[in-house]
Amino acid sequence: MSRTGRHPRHRGGPGLPGGDAVAHARQLAETFDDVLGGGPSRRSPRPVVSASWARSLAAHVDPDRRTPPVVYAPDELGDVRSAHPLSEVMPLLRGALATAADEAAHLVLVTDAAGCVLWREGSVGLLGRADRVGLFPGTDWSEAAIGTNAMGTTLAVDAPVQIHSAEHLVRTYHAWTCVAAPVHDPDTGRLLGAVDLSGPLQTMHPLLAQLVSTTARLAEAHLRARMAEADQRLLLRHAAHLAGLRGAAGALVTPTGRVLAADPDGGWPVRVDLAGATGHAVLPDGREVRVEPLAEGHLLVSPRPARAVRRTPVLSLRFTGGSPGAVLDGRAVPLTLRAAEVLTALVLHPEGLTADQLGCLLYGDDGNTTTVRVQVRRLRALVGGDVLGTRPYRLTAAVDSDFAQVRRALREGRPAAALRGCAGPLLPRSEVAEVRQLREELAAGLRRAVLGSPDIDLLHAYVAHPLGEEDLAAHDRLLALLPDGDPRSPRVALRAARLRAE
Known part of the structure; x- marks a missing residue:
C-alpha cells in the first residue's frame, strides 16, 4: 500500500518488457544498485521481483558472491532423469523450443520441482558461457540456492515469470535474460518442474514468454493424454474385478488414489488417500475398505455397499x-x-x-x-x-x-x-x-490489524508483502520495534529511506 493508502499499480507482469533490451537493463541496474545499496530510487522493482528479492535475501543469498550448488553429479543424472515424469515430454519440449532457442541464441532448461536443472539444450555457442556461471544440469536454481531467477521464481510463485538482467538478485547473471513457466501433474495438480529459456540480455524478445507458457501447457496436455491412456488400460484389464464382487461395493483406483470406476456408482469420493495403506483404508465417510493391489492400480472393496449420494462439488478460488x-x-x-x-x-x-x-x-x-x-x-x-x-x-x-x-x-x-x-x-x-x-x-483491514499488533515478525512479513512493500508507516513502525542489533534493521531502514525520498 502506498503512503496515500492506495494500492500500488502492478508494474508489469510475466511477459517480457518491450523496447531496447540493453537500455532497459541499464534502468534495472540503477534500480538494483539503489534498492540494495540504500540510495534513493526513481523506480521500484516489479512486485514479483521485489517479493522474490525479499525471499532470497531472507534465505541469505549474497548478491555479490554466489554460484548454484551442484546437487547431482554427471553420473547420477541419467537415473534421475529417467525416473522423472517430465522425461516423457522431453521430445515435445525439444521440438517446441529447440529451434527457437538455437535461432535466438538461448538455452532450453528443464528443472524438477525443487529447482534442480535436469536437462539443458540449445545454442552450442552458449554452452561454454553457461558452464562458467553454473548454468548446467545437476545445479540447484531454486530461489533459496541462487536467488531471483526465472526457474526458481516460477516455482516459488507457481506462475510464468520473466527475469531480465538486474532483476536477478545475483550480479553474475545481470548479463542474462530468462523466462520460465511451471509444469503440473494433471493427475494430482502438484508441481513437476519448470521449463525455461535463458540467454544473453541482448536476445530478449517479447514473444519468448508466450512461447514458454504455451509449451508448458502443451507438456501438461501431453501428460494428460498419457494419463487417459493409462486410465483406459486399467479399466479394460481390471473391470472384471468389479463385476465379480457379488454384491459388495467396489472401486477401481489409480496408483495415486483417483477413483476411475465404482459399483455401485454413487457414494465414492473423487480420490482416496492410500498413503501408508497396508491392506485397508478409511474413506471420508468413515467406511473402512479393503485395498487389493492390481498391476496398474488398486481395487477397493467395501463389505457393505456405499449408499448412493449426490456428492457436493468443491470449488477453490x-x-x-x-x-x-x-x-x-x-x-x-x-x-x-x-x-x-x-x-x-x-x-x-x-x-x-x-x-x-x-x-x-x-x-x-x-x-x-x-x-x-x-x-x-x-x-x-x-x-x-x-x-x-x-x-x-x-x-x-x-x-x-x-x-x-x-x-x-x-x-x-x-x-x-x-x-x-x-x-x-x-x-x-x-x-x-x-x-x-x-x-x-x-487491504485496509489487514494494514490496520498488522500495524496494531506488537508482533515484529508479522510486521516484517507485511513490509515484504505486495500490500505493504510501499507502506512507509509500516516500515517506520517496524524500525521502532526492532531491537538494537537486529540483522533486519539495515534493509528495512534502507527501504524506508527510499520510500521517503519518493
Missing part, C-alpha cells in the same frame, strides 16, 4: 495477488477476469442474485441482463450446472475462496492467518465496484 485461479474437484478451471468478478459477487451473496441484481453489481446503472445471462452461461459451461445454479444465480458447490478466508481471519482477530492467506490485492485489474470495495476493505 484464488483471486488475490494476480491472475484469478480456480480449481474444481482437483481440476484447474481457466477463468477470465469477468468470470472471476461474477464468482466473487456470488460468493459475497450466497443467497443468490437475479440477473438484474448481478448486472447492477457488475456494471452499475449500465447493467444489461442480456450481457449478464451470456456471462453466466459461459461460466456454467466451464464449471457445470451442479456448481452454478439459476433462478436465482447462486453457487451450489462447497466454495473455498482466499478472499473469504482473509475476511474471516480479520473479523476473528487473526492477522497472521489473514496475511498468510492473502497473496496481494483482490483481482487488481478489476474496476467492478463490488470487487473494488472488498479489495479496499481487505
Whole structure:
C-alpha cells in the first residue's frame, strides 16, 4: 500500500518488457544498485521481483558472491532423469523450443520441482558461457540456492515469470535474460518442474514468454493424454474385478488414489488417500475398505455397499495477488477476469442474485441482463450446472475462496492467518465496484490489524508483502520495534529511506 493508502499499480507482469533490451537493463541496474545499496530510487522493482528479492535475501543469498550448488553429479543424472515424469515430454519440449532457442541464441532448461536443472539444450555457442556461471544440469536454481531467477521464481510463485538482467538478485547473471513457466501433474495438480529459456540480455524478445507458457501447457496436455491412456488400460484389464464382487461395493483406483470406476456408482469420493495403506483404508465417510493391489492400480472393496449420494462439488478460488485461479474437484478451471468478478459477487451473496441484481453489481446503472445471462452461461459451461445454479444465480458447490478466508481471519482477530492467506490485492485489474470495495476493505483491514499488533515478525512479513512493500508507516513502525542489533534493521531502514525520498 502506498503512503496515500492506495494500492500500488502492478508494474508489469510475466511477459517480457518491450523496447531496447540493453537500455532497459541499464534502468534495472540503477534500480538494483539503489534498492540494495540504500540510495534513493526513481523506480521500484516489479512486485514479483521485489517479493522474490525479499525471499532470497531472507534465505541469505549474497548478491555479490554466489554460484548454484551442484546437487547431482554427471553420473547420477541419467537415473534421475529417467525416473522423472517430465522425461516423457522431453521430445515435445525439444521440438517446441529447440529451434527457437538455437535461432535466438538461448538455452532450453528443464528443472524438477525443487529447482534442480535436469536437462539443458540449445545454442552450442552458449554452452561454454553457461558452464562458467553454473548454468548446467545437476545445479540447484531454486530461489533459496541462487536467488531471483526465472526457474526458481516460477516455482516459488507457481506462475510464468520473466527475469531480465538486474532483476536477478545475483550480479553474475545481470548479463542474462530468462523466462520460465511451471509444469503440473494433471493427475494430482502438484508441481513437476519448470521449463525455461535463458540467454544473453541482448536476445530478449517479447514473444519468448508466450512461447514458454504455451509449451508448458502443451507438456501438461501431453501428460494428460498419457494419463487417459493409462486410465483406459486399467479399466479394460481390471473391470472384471468389479463385476465379480457379488454384491459388495467396489472401486477401481489409480496408483495415486483417483477413483476411475465404482459399483455401485454413487457414494465414492473423487480420490482416496492410500498413503501408508497396508491392506485397508478409511474413506471420508468413515467406511473402512479393503485395498487389493492390481498391476496398474488398486481395487477397493467395501463389505457393505456405499449408499448412493449426490456428492457436493468443491470449488477453490484464488483471486488475490494476480491472475484469478480456480480449481474444481482437483481440476484447474481457466477463468477470465469477468468470470472471476461474477464468482466473487456470488460468493459475497450466497443467497443468490437475479440477473438484474448481478448486472447492477457488475456494471452499475449500465447493467444489461442480456450481457449478464451470456456471462453466466459461459461460466456454467466451464464449471457445470451442479456448481452454478439459476433462478436465482447462486453457487451450489462447497466454495473455498482466499478472499473469504482473509475476511474471516480479520473479523476473528487473526492477522497472521489473514496475511498468510492473502497473496496481494483482490483481482487488481478489476474496476467492478463490488470487487473494488472488498479489495479496499481487505487491504485496509489487514494494514490496520498488522500495524496494531506488537508482533515484529508479522510486521516484517507485511513490509515484504505486495500490500505493504510501499507502506512507509509500516516500515517506520517496524524500525521502532526492532531491537538494537537486529540483522533486519539495515534493509528495512534502507527501504524506508527510499520510500521517503519518493
